[in-house]
Amino acid sequence: MSSNKIAILGAGTSGLALAIRLAVKGHVVTLYTHTPDKQHIIPELTGKGYRFDTMAMPFIMPLLVVDLLYLTNKNTLDYFSYKRLKSTGRYIYPDGTLVKGTNNPRLFSVELTRKLDIHPQKVWNHLQLSSLLYELIKPLALENSLHSKGAFMKPLAIKNLTQLLKIGINQPYATFNHKHLQNARATQLFNHFASFLGVNPYKANTLAHFIPHFARFRGTYFPTGGIKSINETLLRLAQEEKNIEIVYQKAEQIVCENKLVKGVDIGGQLTPYDTVVSNLNLDYTYQNLLPNTIEKPQQTNLSKPLVFYWGIKTKHRALGLHNIFFSDNDAAEYQHYSNEAAQTVYSDPTIYLYISAKEQASDAPKGCENWRVMVRVPYHFNEEDLKAVQAVKRVILNKLNKVLQINLQKQISLEVIGKSPSNGLHKGYGTLYQSNWKGATTNNFRASNFHPHIKGLYFCGESYQPGGGMPFNLWSAKIVEGLI
Numbered sequence: 353m354s355s356n357k358i359a360i361l362g363a364g365t366s367g368l369a370l371a372i373r374l375a376v377k378g379h380v381v382t383l384y385t386h387t388p389d390k391q392h393i394i395p396e397l398t399g400k401g402y403r404f405d406t407m408a409m410p411f412i413m414p415l416l417v418v419d420l421l422y423l424t425n426k427n428t429l430d431y432f433s434y435k436r437l438k439s440t441g442r443y444i445y446p447d448g449t450l451v452k453g454t455n456n457p458r459l460f461s462v463e464l465t466r467k468l469d470i471h472p473q474k475v476w477n478h479l480q481l482s483s484l485l486y487e488l489i490k491p492l493a494l495e496n497s498l499h500s501k502g503a504f505m506k507p508l509a510i511k512n513l514t515q516l517l518k519i520g521i522n523q524p525y526a527t528f529n530h531k532h533l534q535n536a537r538a539t540q541l542f543n544h545f546a547s548f549l550g551v552n553p554y555k556a557n558t559l560a561h562f563i564p565h566f567a568r569f570r571g572t573y574f575p576t577g578g579i580k581s582i583n584e585t586l587l588r589l590a591q592e593e594k595n596i597e598i599v600y601q602k603a604e605q606i607v608c609e610n611k612l613v614k615g616v617d618i619g620g621q622l623t624p625y626d627t628v629v630s631n632l633n634l635d636y637t638y639q640n641l642l643p644n645t646i647e648k649p650q651q652t653n654l655s656k657p658l659v660f661y662w663g664i665k666t667k668h669r670a671l672g673l674h675n676i677f678f679s680d681n682d683a684a685e686y687q688h689y690s691n692e693a694a695q696t697v698y699s700d701p702t703i704y705l706y707i708s709a710k711e712q713a714s715d716a717p718k719g720c721e722n723w724r725v726m727v728r729v730p731y732h733f734n735e736e737d738l739k740a741v742q743a744v745k746r747v748i749l750n751k752l753n754k755v756l757q758i759n760l761q762k763q764i765s766l767e768v769i770g771k772s773p774s775n776g777l778h779k780g781y782g783t784l785y786q787s788n789w790k791g792a793t794t795n796n797f798r799a800s801n802f803h804p805h806i807k808g809l810y811f812c813g814e815s816y817q818p819g820g821g822m823p824f825n826l827w828s829a830k831i832v833e834g835l836i
């Protein structure tokens with residue numbers, strides 16, 4: 353292997369992970385980040401005794417982080433630790449029905465039977481199918497590029513694909529769930545797993561069904577220090593690698609000539625590189641860094657998250673670390689966001705409430721909780737329009753007051769609105785969207801991790817294969833490492 357001079361644009365989770373992987377292989381990597389300093393790379397927010405993770409999710413697959421510690425020969429416990437959670441999440445329906453998610457698939461099946469009136473064997477079978485799907489999908493789309501030439505021609509790929517088609521993955525995930533579960537509420541719960549990949553379960557096929565395998569069989573975890581400690585650990589590793597230089601400067605353009613990458617424009621000057629990787633959103637990359645490229649993949653943005661950080665003066669025993677408040681009708685909610693003219697939040701939205709203080713008491717003052725409340729809003733929603741933001745807040749308060757039988761407004765002692773996970777540059781980009789290249793819709797998996805026509809140009813992170821947020825951005829770093 354010859355060593356390359358590589359530029360990675362963006363120090364998100366994915367960019368950091370990729371820098372470490374490539375440096376270990378002997379490449380010389382420069383990591384450019386628009387953030388003014390290292391503190392801004394850490395996705396966290398603090399104030400009035402509260403600490404909030406600005407990136408939140410049930411943390412699955414911790415080994416993707418541990419892998420990087422092994423690669424760099426570090427003693428894991430000196431850098432990163434985490435605990436396995438007993439409860440994986442609380443699913444709360446509009447009438448107050450509460451389903452407790454557990455890491456034990458048998459107990460989970462029984463819980464669904466008790467609360468949703470479904471036969472436990474149906475749930476158990478559905479979870480088994482999820483494990484099978486994971487084994488089949490992993491070599492096809494999680495560890496390798498789906499878009500590579502001949503990706504589907506290898507014997508293993510043909511075998512796995514044939515089996516996946518037999519299982520019926522080429523139908524919308526919601527249809528698949530309904531067919532197997534025959535229970536509207538259980539279907540809604542499983543549909544929700546599609547949001548991990550940022551896809552619409554009524555449009556995207558059944559590939560997302562590998563997610564429950566992780567959430568139920570492999571378990572969900574909480575990192576010591578909170579979710580932010582993932583990026584913190586990666587940053588520390590990157591800083592300690594001699595082959596990585598972190599430059600706190602914005603990348604202006606990716607310079608290409610004759611279908612070949614030449615380098616990056618930094619502050620008006622061309623810095624030459626053999627290889628450039630963008631860890632920036634697809635739309636942002638093509639509009640700002642590759643303005644002269646003729647062929648552009650199209651990203652159909654459907655919705656984006658709006659986040660409220662609330663310091664809450666009370667403790668709520670009914671709630672846990674991860675809480676999903678389901679909408680009255682998830683099909684109608686997805687339909688609402690599929691309409692490009694939509695301007696407002698859906699009337700009874702799905703709400704994701706993350707309270708890290710449930711696992712880490714120091715994240716909130718005594719007797720208080722730190723609520724990170726996230727809803728989807730239309731892609732064209734204007735977060736700068738305070739009236740529109742207040743309208744969304746009212747919808748959230750009404751819903752939570754009704755379901756929890758409280759007066760939430762009176763309990764809020766601190767409010768911060770909508771800081772995106774990194775430094776805010778990506779604010780406004782969607783996380784639920786589709787992308788396509790020349791009309792070939794990748795409704796299920798996102799855009800390619802390499803440019804099909806420009807040699808030396810790669811992509812990692814949330815917009816690209818294999819999908820949305822954590823930990824898929826760590827997986828995309830692994831895919832790009834394999835391509836370079």
Ligand SMILES: Cc1cc2nc3c(=O)[nH]c(=O)nc-3n(C[C@H](O)[C@H](O)[C@H](O)COP(=O)(O)OP(=O)(O)OC[C@H]3O[C@@H](n4cnc5c(N)ncnc54)[C@H](O)[C@@H]3O)c2cc1C
Nearest residue numbers: 362363364365366385386408602603773774813814821822
């Ligand atoms: C409001 C909001 C809330 C979200 N909440 C969640 C969540 O709770 N859970 C979840 O899993 N996902 C969430 N996401 C998705 C989230 O974006 C990803 O999970 C994660 O941050 C993506 O990591 P990444 O490595 O792809 O890129 P990012 O974290 O987006 O990192 C990109 C980096 O590039 C830098 N940058 C941008 N432009 C330039 C430039 N021109 N030159 C150099 N550097 C540049 C940025 O400053 C940033 O540091 C959310 C997204 C938004 C917008």
